[in-house]
Amino acid sequence: MSCLYIAEKPSLGRAIAAVLPRPHKNNTGYIEVGNGDIVTWCIGHLLEQVEPDAYDARYKKWHLEDLPIVPQQWQLIPRKAAKQQLTVIKKLAKMATSVVHAGDPDREGQLLVDEVIDYVKISKTKKAAAQRLLISDLNPAAVKKALATMRSNRDFIPLSVSALARSRADWLYGMNMTRAYTLLGQKGGYRGVLSVGRVQTPILGLVVRRDDEIANFVAKPFYEVLALISYGKQTIFAKWQPSKACEPHQDSEGRVLNRKLCENVVERIKGQPAEVTQSERKQTKQAPPLPYSLSALQIDAAKRFGMSATDVLSTCQSLYEKHKVITYPRSDSRHLPLDHFKQANDVCRAIASTDNQLATAVDNANTALKSKAWNDKKVDAHHAIIPTPKSSSVLTGYEAKIYQLIARQYLMQFYPAAEYADAKLVFTIANGLFIAKGRQLMSPGWRALLGRDDKKEDSDLADKVPPLDKGTVLVCRDGEIKDKMTEPPKAFTEATLLQAMTGIARFVSDASLKKILRDTDGLGTEATRAGILEMLFKRQLLQRQGKAIHASEAGKGLIYALPDSATYPDMTAHWEHQLHDMADKKCAYQPFMTALEQQVTALMEQVKVSEVPLSLRSLTSPEFKPRAKKRSYAKKSTSTKPKAAPKRKS
DSSP: OOEEEEESSHHHHHHHHTTSOSOOEEETTEEEOTTSOEEEEOOSOSEEEOOGGGTOGGGGSOOGGGOOOOOSSOOEEEOGGGHHHHHHHHHHHHHOSEEEEEOOSSHHHHHHHHHHHHHTTOOHHHHHTOEEOOOSOOSHHHHHHHHTTOEEGGGGHHHHHHHHHHHHHHHHHHHHHHHHHHHHHHHTTOOSOOOOOTTHHHHHHHHHHHHHHHHTOOOOEEEEEEEEEEETTEEEEEEEEOOGGGGGGBOTTOOBOOHHHHHHHHHHHTTOEEEEEEEEEEEEEEOOOOOBOHHHHHHHHHHHHOOOHHHHHHHHHIIIIISOOBOOSSOOOOOBOGGGGGGHHHHHHHHHHHOGGGHHHHHTOOTTOOOTTBOGGGOSSOOOBOBOSOOOSOOOHHHHHHHHHHHHHHHGGGSOOEEEEEEEEEEEETTEEEEEEEEEEEEOGGGGGGSSOOOOSOSSHHHHSOOOOTTOEEEEEEEEEEEEEOOOOOOEEHHHHHHHHHTGGGGOOOHHHHHHHHHTTSSSOTTTHHHHHHHHHHTTSEEEETTEEEEOHHHHHHHHHSOHHHHSTHHHHHHHHHHHHHHTTSSOHHHHHHHHHHHHHHHHHHHHTSOOOGGGSSOOOOOOOOOSSOGGGGSOOSOOSOSSOOOOOO
């Protein structure tokens, strides 16, 4: 035997074996190919971090005085369901003369297989010579191409170290904070787990603060003034722009709160000359949106189909692994490598064959067009989610819906830009400024694929904003006051919460942190966001009311009890900045972990000397479904450990 390929999942392992020499011999946990090479696989994570009581038996019961728990020598153990496969890999790795790392093309995939390689203890020489296979499309042509362009696995050591630091930091912070605040909650009578993590808790904080804004909202009247300007048989409606002198009568968003002021403006402009002091008419173009990343796809699917982030991810995994009709789905990229452009015709044919509703869209696509999506500089280990050149006639339900979204977004890259006519007129009336503006869609371009009529501000732009030259003087026939009321912010939905997570920079004030959060694509990763949301629901810290997402009583109590630093995204921004620097060899592992240990120690000391926060007293405990077996264990226990102790935290 010469080479051992270690894939992240069985589906990826089978895809690799499919392009290697035949005949193939299928064995338990691996495939032997014609030239003696072996393809084996993990089943997701084969290893997991041990529970605290593996470091010291006293940690089995939860006590504040034992915190913080800081492992001196980190340990991994095989997952129960993975022991057999790990034994297979260990035996094969020792027999192999060389090893190929074929984890998924992301930070977690890098660490997942690296941990296995370390755990099975192959020789230093073999480890140093290991190669890295990056596959984002399970179809044979793409796999063959990836096999021809393998790199040294050593090139990815910084990425693996970054993933390791994140994993351990999440454990250290989440395990200690969750135990500390769960124990505080118990002192106040709460019997559930108050789960804390450096990603999940800022997400919960977003929802709590939005709920509070809605609950405390008091509607206020505000006013707008329109000038009614005669132009032949037309009436031009121009909106008043309050001057600086009016600021005392406006709120922070510029809305006028004084109706008497508006009444005075109407009286002043009635019957007065309206001179055009600025006239603009221009054509603008709107390029097609980029292909999907996972988060962008989850947001659109939530809006269109009401799908949860978890449902979208599992559907994508089926389309990728089972049907092989889309590329790697856990991608945070929205760009494509230039080399992929060569496949456009093949991919379009597959789309038409898979989804007959898109056949006309394929016929009208111009595959000679190259949108800004194709950009090698913006593609790293993986690219945007797009259809593959493989077709399928058996997609049903969510699979068909998600495939259509992905395929349509891809086809948009071969359509021209949407073209608009924009017009703007600025009038001066009695020394006041009034603006009339409008937009009309002239050529739909890629928007024709949206499958619905575009919302147009004007059926005919000239009806609302006629082409007038600067200096033209008309007459303001009258003024009109629009009475309006401020509205509370809307409750989060699955779509808007995902948007907030990916655009979390909007929720911090520190300019440097805003940049970090924009560069790192927000809170969590493409692979973890769905799971984090589901965990918050499972822990009953978040709850659904129709499409709306609200914090539970316990969720609010936890956020009110925690220090602000734990409930805002700032800390995550600092972490991500350092983790990205680690991946780029600009930051070392040890200083990052040492600083975190000091931070966690300080937080634990603070909890130990604090009273039970008011917000954690008299909370209604969550409802737990009774277990089918061993019902007698539901009786009162002397252990202080909650029923469901958390394992990994994010």
